[in-house]
Amino acid sequence: MFQTLLPALNGGAAGPFRELRGVPKGQVQAVDARPLGRTPRSTPATWSGLFEGVRKWFAQSDEAKARGWGPGRFSYNNKEGRCATCEGLGVTRIGMHLLEDVEVVCEVCGGSRYAPETLEITRQGRNVGQVLELSVAEAVDFFQGEPALHRLCAAMQELGLGYLALGQPIHHLSRGESQRIKLATLLGAERVEPSILLLDEPDRGLHPSDVELLIRALDALVDQGHTVIAISHHRHLWAAADGRTLVREGQTIADPPFDGAPLSETQPARTPSAMPSAIHLHGVTTHNLQDVHVEIPHGQIVALMGLSGSGKSSLAFDTLAAEAWRRFAESLPFQVRRFMARLPRPDLEKAQGLTPIVALRQGDARAGRRSTVATQSEIGPLLRLLFSRVGLSDGEACGLTAGHFSTEQSLGACPECSGLGVVLRCDPELLISHPDLPLAAGAMAGTKPGKFFGEADGQYMATLQAAAPDTDWGVAFQDLPEEARELALHGSGTRQYSVTWKFARGAREGEHTFTGPWLGLCALVEQEAKRRSNSKAALEWAAPLVEQPCSACEGSGLRPEIAAVRVGTWTLPALMRLPLDQVLRELRALSFDGAAHEVLESVLHRIEPRIQDLCDLGLAHLHLARKSASLSEGELQRLRLVGVLRSGLSGMTVVLDEPSAGLHARDVQRLV
Structure with a gap:
């Protein structure tokens, strides 16, 4: 279709064919699933032309006319109207060399993209930045009184795109969403000349209910005089088509018999096969293992015992974990697999009953210089949130964001030591x-x-x-x-x-x-x-x-004015130097009223189970500011284990490497 028909319809060089007849009048448009663009400035509103109408709508307001502002003032690509700090992007991008760039919400405009003066103009109670934050479904109701804008938003909603935000960057959209936006642009346009539309798998990735919406939209395009030719693998779209052509082994069959399985709105639920009660590994010869057969029951604690060098790690990590990881990787697309670590293929005849696996091996994940118990346990971000919301500076609300309390951000990091504390x-x-x-x-x-x-x-x-x-x-x-x-x-x-x-x-x-x-x-x-x-x-x-x-920050890694912010009687550096069990007691002892109380309860609800898990694993003696690099292998592994416990995942196999290393006998019982 795209190598022969499309060039022929456009009058260009095409693949070999003898004759082209019956071409309807109208321009030819290829509506494929290629991305709409890669720039973060492009959004569903701008690509579809909706935003041009929105800008004109704002420019028609009395206040905009009084200020002499035209539609260009409401474009975030215009220097006069956009935020000067982020240049209308709503975010600032930090280059990370070989890694993906990090996007941080602009501190000046708060992600709205616009200068404060531009946001002073409102229509129906919303400024232009707030309009971009509307979802398509919300915009349908909002633009009820503007026929052109309402029609375009309604077309997007009819194609199942009601959840998209008008200002969402276009490069975040899937291929199917991109193609449906192209269709919606045609469907919602006013007085468009009939066209020949070539579609490349418009049903790709759609839920059956969304396929029904797509078929309705295609019928509407045909009713408007358009000719729609689509490549499709979906039986519902085949059934709805006015004509079908089957391509098989280089030959075409016109109007092939449609005698497949009957179509229905719902398919009967398929009963899943029963999960094996255990993991079975057969014929394992990895490293020094000699034709080992092992059964590991699900939902139980299984201990592997043996002398040093007997093959415990070969069985647990180099066979069980490696095979589970390999099978998981095979289920992912190649584009994802090429970024994943490759483990050596284990030597075994057969493996059954494998589940998703988490392998915590000693020495595999040594922490960087900035890593602390707070960051490893994910308690640090919660404490920063608490201090930013209810912290006081000289008796007044500090007015800081959580980022100000991070030693990894220039907002709050001590300039003398770059937030390292040393x-x-x-x-x-x-x-x-x-x-x-x-x-x-x-x-x-x-x-x-x-x-x-x-x-x-x-x-x-x-x-x-x-x-x-x-x-x-x-x-x-x-x-x-x-x-x-x-x-x-x-x-x-x-x-x-x-x-x-x-x-x-x-x-x-x-x-x-x-x-x-x-x-x-x-x-x-x-x-x-x-x-x-x-x-x-x-x-x-x-x-x-x-x-x-560092003498400037006294080892806290924070700027002195930020380190002085208090919640109750505690500063963040002082709280993070307390043993974990005492941190929990001090947080529970805090008392606030109103909104501050709600914030404290919300944060405590998430902090308490994490600290309790750490204490139960024999880590109550640690303080949150302690560097991860100073922890023993056993302490670091138990710290990582808390992340697994708090992940909310189930049905996994967790493989641990001597988790009791360095523990007192009473702490071993807690670990179990």
């Missing part, structure tokens, strides 16, 4: 690896930066000599006077020095000059390590550095 500082003991030697003769030879800054014929030793010319720098570092050691390590302030030194690099020799302050070896090491933080030698340059609590 800074890297040079440790003199690590830098001066051989204090029994002079600085320029090997005292710092234990690290790469030490060798660099301690070069006898280099700039830095020459500047140090100029900063204290009366000091004998040829003696061992440990024998230097205290003030000389302090000067060498921490500098002499802003005083400028002019130095000249000779250098020798193999066969090259020369002379250099430098004018500047002596910052001290520690500051120089910190600066150079930061400059080389993304190089291959970053670890070597960071060797003399140690983490120290």
Whole structure:
């Protein structure tokens, strides 16, 4: 249809054919399922032409006329009317390099896309931003008094698109939704000349009830004089067609007999087959396993026992988990599978009764520098929400968003440590690896930066000599006077020095000059390590550095003014430093009235079971601010297990790797 008929109808080059007869008058339109666009500025309202009418409608208001505003003022592509911060997108996009960009709702316009002045104009109690937030179904009622706008919205609703928001970015739509918007644009247009419409599987992905709506819309197009030719695999559409042509093995059959299964509005429910009572693995030879046959009953705790190296992990993770994961991956489209991790195919003859699986293996998921108990347990976002809604600053509502209380967002992160709560500082003991030697003769030879800054014929030793010319720098570092050691390590302030030194690099020799302050070896090491933080030698340059609590935020990672916001008597950093069981007691002790009480109850309803699960798993001693990287393997695995318990999923197989590691006997019973 698209390689032969479409080009032939358009008068272009087409596939070989002998004759084209009986072509009705009218333009040819191909309505396929290709995306309508990829720009976030395009929406169902703009693509269908509805928004052009909406803008004219707003421009006709008395207040808009009084201000001299035309339809262009109500376009979020217009510099005058749109929000200057997000440029009419409603969101700000943060590039994530190889990952998908992150979209954050614009803080200025709140996602409305428009400047405050533009939103002052209202029609029927709504401004243009609020109109874009309407669903198609709501818009049908809203535009009852505007025939052209109502007709286009009604066409979308008739095609089952009543749930779409008028301002939803077009690139979020499915292929079927995109095709139906194209049809609705034709169906809702006024006085359109008859056309030849070529449709590519318009029923794709539709529920049977939506197929019925589609058929009605196609009938309406035919009633308007259009000719509709559709590729279809749906029996209901075949039955509704005025004519059918079957293509089989390169041949066409006109009006083929329609003798398939009778059509009905509903199909009888199919009784699902009974779920096996257990997982059966047959003939397992993965790694050192020797033709193992095992039965693992569903809905029970099964412990795998054996000496180290006996094959427990090979059976649990490399066979059971790997086979379940492989079968799950096979059920997904290729476009999804190519982004998933590939596990080695296990060696076994047969597997039956497998269910969706969650495998928590020790060492598989070490956390990053920013990860804490709060983030791993998902309690942190709930506490941030609580503080943003009911927190007080100097006795007044703080007026902050939850993002302000996140150390991962620039809104609230301490600028000194970038929200980490720690800074890297040079440790003199690590830098001066051989204090029994002079600085320029090997005292710092234990690290790469030490060798660099301690070069006898280099700039830095020459500047140090100029900063204290009366000091004998040829003696061992440990024998230097205290003030000389302090000067060498921490500098002499802003005083400028002019130095000249000779250098020798193999066969090259020369002379250099430098004018500047002596910052001290520690500051120089910190600066150079930061400059080389993304190089291959970053670890070597960071060797003399140690983490120290940030003095600006006192280790909280938050800006001081945000860290001072209180809920009751507690600040967020102080609350997160309490043991988990005490956090729960303090939250339960809070008391508020009115809306604040409702917010607290809503948050507590979600926090309580999570903290209780952590305490039941023997993790009551942890505090929320603790870095995940400092946890033991057993603690981290139990922390991840809480996420599984709170997921709300059922019918899964959960595989754990020594979950009792490091637990006291009484905590093992809690774990069980």
